[in-house]
Amino acid sequence: MSADNLKAKSSAAIQNCASDLYDLSQEIWKNPELAFKEHRAHQVLTDFLEKQGFRVDRHYKLDTAFRAVCGEEGGLHVCVICEYDALPGIGHGCGHNLIAEVGVATGIAIKEVIQDFQQPVKLTVMGTPAEEAGGGKNFLIQDGCFKDVDFAMMAHPFTYNISRWRCLAIITLEVTYKGEASHPAYQTWQGTNALDAAVLCYSNISVLRQQMRPHHQVHGIIENGGTHPDIIPSETTLRFYLRAHTETELKNLEKSVVGCVESAAIATGCQVEYSFKRDASKYSNLIQNNTLATLYERNAEVLGVTNCPDKSVTGAVSGSTDMGNVTHVVPGIHPMFALPTDASIHSRNFTLQAGTLESQPYALNQAKALAMTAIDVICQPQLMDTIRVEFQQDLAND
Numbered sequence: 001m002s003a004d005n006l007k008a009k010s011s012a013a014i015q016n017c018a019s020d021l022y023d024l025s026q027e028i029w030k031n032p033e034l035a036f037k038e039h040r041a042h043q044v045l046t047d048f049l050e051k052q053g054f055r056v057d058r059h060y061k062l063d064t065a066f067r068a069v070c071g072e073e074g075g076l077h078v079c080v081i082c083e084y085d086a087l088p089g090i091g092h093g094c095g096h097n098l099i100a101e102v103g104v105a106t107g108i109a110i111k112e113v114i115q116d117f118q119q120p121v122k123l124t125v126m127g128t129p130a131e132e133a134g135g136g137k138n139f140l141i142q143d144g145c146f147k148d149v150d151f152a153m154m155a156h157p158f159t160y161n162i163s164r165w166r167c168l169a170i171i172t173l174e175v176t177y178k179g180e181a182s183h184p185a186y187q188t189w190q191g192t193n194a195l196d197a198a199v200l201c202y203s204n205i206s207v208l209r210q211q212m213r214p215h216h217q218v219h220g221i222i223e224n225g226g227t228h229p230d231i232i233p234s235e236t237t238l239r240f241y242l243r244a245h246t247e248t249e250l251k252n253l254e255k256s257v258v259g260c261v262e263s264a265a266i267a268t269g270c271q272v273e274y275s276f277k278r279d280a281s282k283y284s285n286l287i288q289n290n291t292l293a294t295l296y297e298r299n300a301e302v303l304g305v306t307n308c309p310d311k312s313v314t315g316a317v318s319g320s321t322d323m324g325n326v327t328h329v330v331p332g333i334h335p336m337f338a339l340p341t342d343a344s345i346h347s348r349n350f351t352l353q354a355g356t357l358e359s360q361p362y363a364l365n366q367a368k369a370l371a372m373t374a375i376d377v378i379c380q381p382q383l384m385d386t387i388r389v390e391f392q393q394d395l396a397n398d
């Protein structure tokens with residue numbers, strides 16, 4: 001069967017399941033669950049994939065992770081990724097119900113044609129919890145879950161179609177100032193004000209922002225600003241996210257921020273403790289594989305999706321994802337696809353849009369485009385050589 005016929009057959013499989021896929025997505029959307037607690041989403045996704053004939057490894061390494069496999073060893077191993085965690089207070093404001101749906105739909109589409117290829121193909125639909133906080137994919141990476149994967153793909157709903165989203169490396173900084181409690185209206189001189197230190201730290205970073213490189217970002221909150229207006233705060237805590245294009249740039253940004261943190265302690269006479277969280281919550285920048293991205297763009301174009309060519313938009317819009325870490329261990333793509341809204345992700349309006357029937361064709365188109373991309377690579381296995389070379393070059397240049 002020609003690649004075009006395989007693509008048509010795989011797209012038809014998605015269309016045939018459209019109503020079930022919408023129900024699946026709705027079930028997740030109506031029951032938002034936070035990082036590592038996505039039990040209901042995990043249940044409906046694994047049930048659905050099992051019904052579709054996948055061999056499902058429920059609770060794969062993590063309680064709410066899964067692996068659904070079809071096909072055979074001995075050829076390419078394609079991995080499609082699902083996310084399904086929600087945000088506190090606003091539910092699926094990042095549209096992960098649609099990411100899960102796209103992942104499952106892509107799996108169905110590739111499975112439909114998996115026996116038609118000239119060589120064996122293994123397909124894994126990987127369920128990855130806790131993207132918004134916690135870095136579920138990083139636990140899976142540490143456990144070697146991507147070791148035999150040739151390439152990985154997922155798609156994320158957004159406000160624009162951006163095939164090569166330049167997404168940033170991110171690290172969390174936690175800061176604690178310790179001072180001395182006293183009455184703020186009596187012997188104030190006996191107190192050492194940890195809230196002043198927190199405010200100065202926050203202000204220092206705000207001032208630093210003007211001198212930062214474009215795309216470097218620091219944003220945060222005062223988590224604990226004291227206990228009572230009538231007690232000089234003796235302890236305060238802050239939490240910041242630092243982001244930059246690469247790990248090296250992130251290191252430089254860390255140094256500047258440390259200056260802001262330490263100087264606030266000196267100015268106020270407080271003690272300071274701070275730590276950068278070098279754990280699963282640290283996300284790498286996303287490396288979009290050029291060959292995979294080019295194939296995806298062509299396939300999306302055929303389906304009527306025009307990816308944003310405007311560098312001023314693609315350059316200015318960033319964020320982070322633990323898919324970034326995946327693209328440092330295997331080649332991958334993570335296109336962003338537009339829903340019919342101008343709402344920002346992580347807003348209530350985006351939550352509403354992610355649950356509409358109106359958004360369905362946009363999600364299903366992505367699943368078709370991802371499946372078509374996998375079909376292109378499977379039908380032209382020599383492309384895998386180029387993909388691997390690019391992958392090594394990208395890592396070396398990162």
Ligand SMILES: NCCC[C@H](NC(=O)CCN)C(=O)O
Nearest residue numbers: 094131132133134319320321
């Ligand atoms: N602590 C990780 C934050 C990840 C978060 N990701 C997104 O917003 C986009 C994908 N869901 C971020 O703030 O970048």
